[in-house]
Amino acid sequence: MSGAEFVPLSLVPLLTGIFVAVACALPGNFLVLRRQALIGDAISHVVLPGIVVAFLVTGAVTTWPMLLGAAGAALVAVIGIEGVRRLGQIESGAAMGVIFTAMFAGGVLLLEQSDTSNVHLDVEHALYGNLESLIWLDAVGWSSLWDAQALATLPVELPRMAITLVFVVLFTVVFWRPLKISTFDEGFAQTIGMRTNLLGLALVIVAAIAAVAAFDAVGSIIVIAMFICPPAAARLMTNRLERQVAWSVVFAVVAAVLGYVFAGYGPLWLGFADSVSAAGMIATVSGVILGLAAVFGPHRLRGSAAPVG
Amino acid sequence: MAAEAERAGSPLAIRGMTVSYGQKPAVFSVDMTVEAGKMTAIIGPNGAGKSTLLKAALGILKPLAGTTTVFGKAVVAQRHRIAYVPQRASVDWDFPTRVIDVVLMGLYPQLGLLGRVRPAHRAKAEDCLARVGMQDFATRQIGQLSGGQQQRVFLARALAQDADLYLLDEPFAGVDAATEKAIIGVLKSLRDAGKTVVAVHHDLSTVAEYFDNVFLINTRRVAEGSVAAAFNDRTLQDAYGGRLAGAQMEALRAVEAPQTEAPQLQ
Numbered sequence: 001m002s003g004a005e006f007v008p009l010s011l012v013p014l015l016t017g018i019f020v021a022v023a024c025a026l027p028g029n030f031l032v033l034r035r036q037a038l039i040g041d042a043i044s045h046v047v048l049p050g051i052v053v054a055f056l057v058t059g060a061v062t063t064w065p066m067l068l069g070a071a072g073a074a075l076v077a078v079i080g081i082e083g084v085r086r087l088g089q090i091e092s093g094a095a096m097g098v099i100f101t102a103m104f105a106g107g108v109l110l111l112e113q114s115d116t117s118n119v120h121l122d123v124e125h126a127l128y129g130n131l132e133s134l135i136w137l138d139a140v141g142w143s144s145l146w147d148a149q150a151l152a153t154l155p156v157e158l159p160r161m162a163i164t165l166v167f168v169v170l171f172t173v174v175f176w177r178p179l180k181i182s183t184f185d186e187g188f189a190q191t192i193g194m195r196t197n198l199l200g201l202a203l204v205i206v207a208a209i210a211a212v213a214a215f216d217a218v219g220s221i222i223v224i225a226m227f228i229c230p231p232a233a234a235r236l237m238t239n240r241l242e243r244q245v246a247w248s249v250v251f252a253v254v255a256a257v258l259g260y261v262f263a264g265y266g267p268l269w270l271g272f273a274d275s276v277s278a279a280g281m282i283a284t285v286s287g288v289i290l291g292l293a294a295v296f297g298p299h300r301l302r303g304s305a306a307p308v309g
Numbered sequence: 310m311a312a313e314a315e316r317a318g319s320p321l322a323i324r325g326m327t328v329s330y331g332q333k334p335a336v337f338s339v340d341m342t343v344e345a346g347k348m349t350a351i352i353g354p355n356g357a358g359k360s361t362l363l364k365a366a367l368g369i370l371k372p373l374a375g376t377t378t379v380f381g382k383a384v385v386a387q388r389h390r391i392a393y394v395p396q397r398a399s400v401d402w403d404f405p406t407r408v409i410d411v412v413l414m415g416l417y418p419q420l421g422l423l424g425r426v427r428p429a430h431r432a433k434a435e436d437c438l439a440r441v442g443m444q445d446f447a448t449r450q451i452g453q454l455s456g457g458q459q460q461r462v463f464l465a466r467a468l469a470q471d472a473d474l475y476l477l478d479e480p481f482a483g484v485d486a487a488t489e490k491a492i493i494g495v496l497k498s499l500r501d502a503g504k505t506v507v508a509v510h511h512d513l514s515t516v517a518e519y520f521d522n523v524f525l526i527n528t529r530r531v532a533e534g535s536v537a538a539a540f541n542d543r544t545l546q547d548a549y550g551g552r553l554a555g556a557q558m559e560a561l562r563a564v565e566a567p568q569t570e571a572p573q574l575q
Contacts, residue, residue: 033401175422177422181414184401187369188395190369193385241404
């Protein structure tokens with residue numbers, strides 16, 4: 001494919017997909033190890049009422065109010081989940097189930113009751129996103145990457161996702177040791193002075209930021225998949241957290257690239273006429289990677305069944 | 310004033326500690342004053358609040374009431390002088406990390422967020438592993454260790470902290486005899502170096518052999534003092550509420566015999 005075709009049509013969705021995948025996979029590593037992986041699922045569901053409320057307040061589908069609404073809803077959900085978990089003294093999975101189903105249902109009701117039929121705001125959009133629609137109209141080829149005028153029309157999702165990714169990477173690097181120690185041994189972490197509750201909350205908020213920034217471009221399916229599949233597959237490849245995180249980034253990138261290519265060309269190769277949803281295909285590829293890792297991964301056995309070394 | 314001085318000098322002084330899970334108090338109004346440079350066993354039946362007392366003292370659990378001082382100051386100001394070894398079962402041993410990495414966690418207060426692990430740090434961690442006899446396992450994944458080996462790794466991490474007060478929650482639970490010997494050897498060497506050791510302990514038959522002092526608890530404080538003074542039939546029956554079987558008491562008496570007879574020989 002030539003640059004003239006690739007840059008305007010595929011470069012932005014591909015990069016956005018990669019950024020989303022990595023931004024979600026990084027915090028996903030810790031969420032999976034903390035047995036909180038479903039929180040990604042919860043977040044991507046609960047943002048719906050936040051977006052609807054933002055729409056009702058501003059009366060338009062614009063980026064920043066919707067992001068703020070989504071972030072607000074995610075925060076309410078996180079606090080609600082922690083509250084239910086502590087007050088009810090139940091496990092966090094159950095608390096998440098209660099909060100995110102209720103908030104998602106509330107969002108659907110709001111959406112139905114409000115006059116949103118004339119704008120592009122629907123449940124389907126929130127779930128699947130629309131990666132393919134991120135077309136860079138003004139690009140004519142690779143040279144456009146150095147053309148300020150063309151760059152100005154870059155779909156806003158790409159720089160937004162890039163900033164989010166930088167933020168997630170910084171958080172992971174700076175708080176690497178506290179995250180690792182408190183995930184492994186919370187009691188010990190507290191005795192050496194770590195604010196483990198605050199850290200746990202920060203992790204969830206960072207995950208929420210990644211999810212909220214991602215969902216508009218790619219929908220929540222891909223977010224849920226990227227929080228869980230690359231980290232879980234990476235865990236089966238190695239017994240060291242540093243390498244697990246590196247593997248998860250590799251898997252996330254591979255899933256994003258292969259998923260995008262398969263979605264665009266896979267059906268054509270098979271003789272079908274239309275391409276399929278890139279978000280759906282990326283999530284599917286990440287699931288296949290997890291399946292392969294579960295069968296062939298060198299460290300898929302635990303405890304006494306594991307090979308020594 | 311004497312009580313104040315005693316509290317200021319104690320490595321671990323707990324006053325009025327009350328902790329509750331739901332309605333029932335797990336620990337009720339407990340005072341404890343640990344003697345410096347000694348090994349103290351916290352003893353009591355299951356559910357007596359032994360681990361809870363330690364966790365509340367360290368601030369891991371939020372008590373309803375009570376204060377803790379470490380060498381006369383608040384715990385938060387003395388964190389660098391405390392090494393805590395949690396129950397082995399409290400963590401997920403499938404966590405993707407190696408033995409040496411766990412020991413290096415003990416150096417976090419020195420390393421901070423981004424400090425580089427230098428050869429000196431690594432050498433220190435390896436030295437701590439050697440002290441518990443685990444130097445050959447440095448690069449093993451922690452899930453591949455036996456229970457006793459895991460416990461020794463936890464102890465090595467505590468050694469890396471270079472603390473003055475060592476608090477251990479059931480360090481001998483579910484470990485093999487060799488590990489028990491290795492651990493008690495390390496703990497005694499810590500005491501001989503002037504450190505203070507407090508351990509939640511289950512095996513009554515080894516109390517007199519391993520420890521200098523005992524603290525008996527059954528939700529409330531039952532007895533506190535040297536093994537000779539506070540570890541006897543009466544205090545044990547008080548703590549265990551008559552639940553100790555005859556044979557168990559027999560075995561204890563055999564252990565205690567030399568100590569109880571000692572005064573008569575003089």
